[in-house]
Amino acid sequence: MTMILRLLPFLKPYWLRAVEASVCMAFTTVLALPMPLLSVYIIDHVIANGQIQTLHIVCGALALAVMLGLGLGFLQRLLLLVFTRRVFFDLEMHLFDKTHTLPIGFFRKYGSGYIATRISDDVRQLRSLMAGTYIEGLSNIALLLVGLGIMVTIHPGLAIAVLVIAPGFLWVNLHFGHKVRGLSDQVQEKKAITTATRLESLDAAPVVRAFERGRGEARRLARDMHSEVNERLKRDVTLASAGVLQMVLYSLGGLFLLWYGAHEIMVGRLTLGQFVAFNTLMAYVYGPMNQLSGLYVNVQKGLGILKRVCEIMDMSPEKGRKIGARSIGTGEIAFENVCFGYEPHQPILNNLNFSLKSDRITAIVGPTGAGKTTLVNLLLRFCDLNAGRISIDGTDIFEFNPRILRREIGTVEQDIRIFSGTIRENISYGKFGASQREIIDAAEAMNCMEFIERFPDGLDTRIGSGGVQLSGGQKQRVALARAIIRDPKILILDEATSSLDPRSEGLVQDALKRATKGRTTLLIAHRLSTVSIADYIYVLADGRVVEEGHFHDLIERDGHFKTYYQQDRIAATA
Numbered sequence: 010m011t012m013i014l015r016l017l018p019f020l021k022p023y024w025l026r027a028v029e030a031s032v033c034m035a036f037t038t039v040l041a042l043p044m045p046l047l048s049v050y051i052i053d054h055v056i057a058n059g060q061i062q063t064l065h066i067v068c069g070a071l072a073l074a075v076m077l078g079l080g081l082g083f084l085q086r087l088l089l090l091v092f093t094r095r096v097f098f099d100l101e102m103h104l105f106d107k108t109h110t111l112p113i114g115f116f117r118k119y120g121s122g123y124i125a126t127r128i129s130d131d132v133r134q135l136r137s138l139m140a141g142t143y144i145e146g147l148s149n150i151a152l153l154l155v156g157l158g159i160m161v162t163i164h165p166g167l168a169i170a171v172l173v174i175a176p177g178f179l180w181v182n183l184h185f186g187h188k189v190r191g192l193s194d195q196v197q198e199k200k201a202i203t204t205a206t207r208l209e210s211l212d213a214a215p216v217v218r219a220f221e222r223g224r225g226e227a228r229r230l231a232r233d234m235h236s237e238v239n240e241r242l243k244r245d246v247t248l249a250s251a252g253v254l255q256m257v258l259y260s261l262g263g264l265f266l267l268w269y270g271a272h273e274i275m276v277g278r279l280t281l282g283q284f285v286a287f288n289t290l291m292a293y294v295y296g297p298m299n300q301l302s303g304l305y306v307n308v309q310k311g312l313g314i315l316k317r318v319c320e321i322m323d324m325s326p327e328k329g330r331k332i333g334a335r336s337i338g339t340g341e342i343a344f345e346n347v348c349f350g351y352e353p354h355q356p357i358l359n360n361l362n363f364s365l366k367s368d369r370i371t372a373i374v375g376p377t378g379a380g381k382t383t384l385v386n387l388l389l390r391f392c393d394l395n396a397g398r399i400s401i402d403g404t405d406i407f408e409f410n411p412r413i414l415r416r417e418i419g420t421v422e423q424d425i426r427i428f429s430g431t432i433r434e435n436i437s438y439g440k441f442g443a444s445q446r447e448i449i450d451a452a453e454a455m456n457c458m459e460f461i462e463r464f465p466d467g468l469d470t471r472i473g474s475g476g477v478q479l480s481g482g483q484k485q486r487v488a489l490a491r492a493i494i495r496d497p498k499i500l501i502l503d504e505a506t507s508s509l510d511p512r513s514e515g516l517v518q519d520a521l522k523r524a525t526k527g528r529t530t531l532l533i534a535h536r537l538s539t540v541s542i543a544d545y546i547y548v549l550a551d552g553r554v555v556e557e558g559h560f561h562d563l564i565e566r567d568g569h570f571k572t573y574y575q576q577d578r579i580a581a582t583a
């Protein structure tokens with residue numbers, strides 16, 4: 010019950026649609042009544058007395074009532090469809106919004122395919138259940154009650170006989186309803202896993218093709234799908250069994266009434282007209298009764314899905330999103346005795362100490378897997394520390410609201426993501442509402458205009474899916490412009506120029522030197538030509554700083570840096 014209450018805030022804005030639909034429903038139910046009542050009158054009086062004129066009038070009125078009832082029924086459905094579409098649109102948006110406040114670890118753990126199913130498919134399932142069943146359930150209850158009421162006035166004994174099968178229906182519902190709830194929960198879970206596998210495979214289509222692993226991918230999907238199909242089968246067999254039992258009860262009930270009704274006519278306690286009316290009313294009672302049992306099962310199914318929706322709603326957002334604004338001053342950063350590991354038993358950083366001065370470019374170099382990108386993740390508050398402290402201007406970064414903190418940081422991530430859309434949109438992604446001048450300035454500063462101007466649509470060229478595919482180096486330059494346009498106090502460049510050719514890198518480096526003025530810049534790079542623009546360099550290995558100094562001092566020294574430098578030179582001349 011409390012779970013259903015969670016939906017109230019989403020239902021509230023559209024309550025009027027629901028009220029309008031209920032009014033239509035009430036009229037539709039009332040308009041369904043003249044048919045059985047007037048059939049008693051036609052058979053027992055009009056036919057018996059040969060009143061042809063009355064027959065025309067009564068049938069004409071009935072036709073009008075039926076047409077009006079159908080019209081109102083259509084309007085009711087329309088209103089309810091609009092109602093449910095809007096309610097569940099809002100719910101899906103709420104969940105999507107919510108996921109972007111959850112800790113980044115949540116995305117790493119579950120992957121986008123799984124999460125997409127949880128926040129989108131679950132909601133759609135819930136909507137179709139609600140639109141198709143819950144609402145029809147209401148009008149069925151009304152029809153059932155009214156039908157039964159009329160039956161009681163015609164022949165109370167026969168009306169009670171109609172209900173003989175009700176306990177059977179109730180048992181079927183309770184017994185199968187619970188089973189279906191658990192099973193549909195399982196189906197959704199397996200479906201989320203299958204979707205994740207499918208999306209990952211399609212996303213990596215070029216890799217799959219390059220290794221010609223299409224068959225293998227199909228087998229991988231088949232493995233997941235088998236377990237989804239098994240769960241679906243279990244659920245559908247349970248639903249089908251419930252359906253068959255309901256049909257058996259329905260048929261037996263009908264036969265019993267035929268026997269009892271015919272008997273009552275023969276002994277003179279029921280007229281033929283009343284018996285015909287009873288049979289019409291039976292459809293009003295048994296039909297809804299049958300559908301209501303389906304309703305119960307579907308409510309259980311829906312509750313299973315609603316539970317999953319509520320789980321997402323109840324997840325705690327990342328820490329500190331409610332902390333008040335505290336702005337960054339000069340942006341000096343210090344890592345003090347920082348210890349961190351993604352897994353508790355696998356430390357990546359051990360007692361790491363270093364600082365980044367403002368108005369300076371500080372480079373971090375070190376072998377693959379040394380933990381350089383991990384530093385960025387920590388600085389952006391994507392992960393919590395195990396021990397130690399990271400501060401900006403002397404304040405622990407955990408005392409900042411992460412949203413405010415990130416607003417002051419411009420990042421070019423190692424694994425660049427460009428969104429489908431125009432180049433203009435991608436650059437202005439870094440600054441909401443950026444002006445044309447700002448976009449052009451950022452693009453020019455990062456040497457993007459050179460390739461942008463070659464596209465006929467310039468900045469309005471569509472890139473990503475459905476558009477032009479940018480090269481690795483072009484993507485990096487767009488990402489640099491995206492980071493620089495927000496005029497950040499802190500600039501993080503994680504292998505930001507690794508795909509550029511020497512000429513482009515030279516041009517971008519000149520631009521970077523200008524763009525980093527007045528900011529704290531963290532430059533992560535393998536290529537030593539990139540590092541040469543740094544004011545100070547730290548060499549990272551085994552999770553700690555093993556060497557530090559100015560570029561020229563480090564080259565002179567016989568240490569880790571020089572070894573890298575020599576390897577780089579050998580690699581460059583090889």
Ligand SMILES: Nc1ncnc2c1ncn2[C@@H]1O[C@H](COP(=O)(O)OP(=O)(O)OP(=O)(O)O)[C@@H](O)[C@H]1O
Pocket residue numbers: 117351352357375376377378379380381382383384423
């Ligand atoms: N999300 C994660 N979960 C668990 N371990 C991770 C995760 N991300 C990185 N690691 C591990 O942390 C270590 C450091 O990774 P990191 O990405 O920081 O290295 P890096 O120095 O940036 O390397 P590269 O120069 O190749 O980019 C690696 O051993 C890696 O396997």
Ligand SMILES: [Mg+2]
Pocket residue numbers: 381382383423503
């Ligand atoms: Mg890295």
